Amino acid sequence: xxxxxxxxxxxxxxxxxxxxxxxxxxxxxxxxxxxxxxxxxxxxxxxxxxxxxxxxxxxxxxxxxxxxxxxxxxxxxxxxxxxxxxxxxxxxxxxxxxxxxxxxxxxxxxxxxxxxxxxxxxxxxxxxxxxxxxxxxxxxxxxxxxxxxxxxxxxxxxxxxxxxxxxxxxxxxxxxxxxxx
Amino acid sequence: xxxxxxxxxxxxxxxxxxxxxxxxxxxxxxxxxxxxxxxxxxxxxxxxxxxxxxxxxxxxxxxxxxxxxxxxxxxxxxxxxxxxxxxxxxxxxxxxxxxxxxxxxxxxxxxxxxxxxxxxxxxxxxxxxxxxxxxxxxxxxxxxxxxxxxxxxxxxxxxxxxxxxxxxxxxxxxxxxxxxxxxxxxxxxxxxxxxx
Numbered sequence: 001x002x003x004x005x006x007x008x009x010x011x012x013x014x015x016x017x018x019x020x021x022x023x024x025x026x027x028x029x030x031x032x033x034x035x036x037x038x039x040x041x042x043x044x045x046x047x048x049x050x051x052x053x054x055x056x057x058x059x060x061x062x063x064x065x066x067x068x069x070x071x072x073x074x075x076x077x078x079x080x081x082x083x084x085x086x087x088x089x090x091x092x093x094x095x096x097x098x099x100x101x102x103x104x105x106x107x108x109x110x111x112x113x114x115x116x117x118x119x120x121x122x123x124x125x126x127x128x129x130x131x132x133x134x135x136x137x138x139x140x141x142x143x144x145x146x147x148x149x150x151x152x153x154x155x156x157x158x159x160x161x162x163x164x165x166x167x168x169x170x171x172x173x174x175x176x177x178x179x180x181x
Numbered sequence: 182x183x184x185x186x187x188x189x190x191x192x193x194x195x196x197x198x199x200x201x202x203x204x205x206x207x208x209x210x211x212x213x214x215x216x217x218x219x220x221x222x223x224x225x226x227x228x229x230x231x232x233x234x235x236x237x238x239x240x241x242x243x244x245x246x247x248x249x250x251x252x253x254x255x256x257x258x259x260x261x262x263x264x265x266x267x268x269x270x271x272x273x274x275x276x277x278x279x280x281x282x283x284x285x286x287x288x289x290x291x292x293x294x295x296x297x298x299x300x301x302x303x304x305x306x307x308x309x310x311x312x313x314x315x316x317x318x319x320x321x322x323x324x325x326x327x328x329x330x331x332x333x334x335x336x337x338x339x340x341x342x343x344x345x346x347x348x349x350x351x352x353x354x355x356x357x358x359x360x361x362x363x364x365x366x367x368x369x370x371x372x373x374x375x376x377x
Contacts, residue, residue: 031247054247056276059268066237066269070207070244073229073369074252078244096234096241100362 016148016174017042020107023149024079027156029105030054031071031078033064039109039175040081061086065093069102077160079105084112084125084169087132094135097165104165105156106137114172128169137165143173185323186349189213189286193220193257195325196284196332200225203251203376204335205369207231209238209258211293213286217257218358226372230358230365236265239283243273246281251376253280255335260287260301267310273341274315282335283311284344292352311343320344 020043024032031054032047034040048055058064061082068078082090087108097104111118112125132139138158142148148170155166193216197206208217210231217228224230229245231238242256263270263285273281289302301307308319318340322331331344359365 031244054276056243056247056272059271062237063240063266063269063272066234066240066266067244069234069237070241070246071248072244073241073366073373074245074248075370075373076244076248093234093237096237096362099233100366102366 014042014145014174016145018046019149020152021046023152023156025050027105027153027160028077029079030076031056031067032081033058033067033078034081035059035061035064035083035086037081037083037109039083039170040107043081043107061089062093065090065096065104068104069096069100072102077103077105079107081107082109084108084110084128085121087128088124091131091135094137094165098136101163103159103163104137105159106132106165106167107152107170108167109170109175110141110172115177116172117177132165132167135165137167139167139169141169141171143171145174148174186288186347187323187325187328188351189216189288189348190219190353192286192328192346192348193217195328196255196257196335197221198332200227201253201336204253204255205229205245205372207238207242207245207254207256207258209256209262210235211259211262212353213257213259213262214358215353215356216286219353219356221358224358224368226368228358228365229369232360232362235262236269238262239266239269239273242281242283243269243276243278246278247276249373249376250280252373253282253335255282255284257284257286259292260285260289260307261291261299263307264300264305270311270314270316270343274311277315278341279339281341282338282344283316283342284331284346286348287345288348288350290350296350296352308343308345316341316343318342321347323347
């Protein structure tokens with residue numbers, strides 16, 4: 001979800017988004033679907049700046065599942081960047097992934113999980129992992145910066161090597177608590 | 182509003198007659214998938230027949246069109262399927278892929294579930310939605326002449342377009358393509374690889 005300009009993050013000197021971008025490049029990701037998101041803002045900016053990557057801003061996250069399926073049909077690899085609330089929007093479209101055994105890589109920034117200030121984020125945030133697992137997705141969570149790269153590399157391998165869905169959840173501990181400026 | 186309509190099977194057959202090798206089709210869930218299968222006389226390797234994923238046809242087309250500039254990608258879906266993915270018109274309008282052609286067979290009905298009314302027979306105009314989302318070329322097709330123009334654009338145009346094809350309300354007999362999603366996916370990927 002888009003953050004209002006008056007919102008900012010406590011942490012700013014983080015390097016994991018740049019490292020994630022390198023993981024995506026090494027995995028030959030050529031299409032990136034995303035709904036604008038504070039936690040993914042650095043990674044999205046890197047993708048937009050890369051002429052070899054099609055960046056596709058979505059109106060809702062389920063569009064990104066269908067986009068990735070189409071990309072794979074055309075011979076390209078894609079990734080879907082979203083916030084935990086977006087996972088709920090994807091549920092039926094993930095049938096496409098399972099029915100056709102499409103590779104589907106998802107990087108999910110968490111809300112409602114750690115030091116959350118907005119109670120409306122909690123209901124979906126609390127059920128992201130079981131929801132994805134019910135949809136036959138391999139799920140791991142990175143809670144510290146050193147976990148991000150190995151888990152993302154592993155998820156890419158599971159998705160594109162195993163023709164299935166894999167998601168890495170990026171804990172709010174990585175992203176920092178949202179504060180009112 | 183014109184009252185003229187086209188028969189859906191004949192319209193699909195006209196659009197896909199003497200189909201160039203690089204014309205790929207994403208037929209949306211339901212009647213348009215049966216129409217495409219009927220036009221192929223069974224199955225065509227270049228068709229990604231949807232048996233589910235309602236609302237996803239246009240975005241599957243976008244992913245394919247971006248990935249494979251040599252392909253011409255026609256998403257041919259129904260009004261109900263398009264309405265479920267209305268936001269994708271905005272997403273595609275922003276990207277402006279030159280090799281993507283969105284065609285909606287519009288009868289104002291949800292055919293697969295028993296011919297209930299869709300929003301398009303109650304005031305929602307998909308051509309206007311497409312224009313508002315940034316489609317500069319929008320065709321309203323309701324007669325054989327218009328259909329011939331659209332078929333020509335599918336083969337030659339280098340600009341994305343949106344076309345509403347007004348079809349009659351008669352339900353055509355079921356003509357079912359392959360149902361195994363893995364088979365359908367692998368066939369399309371092989372056909373894409375043949376483009377080189």
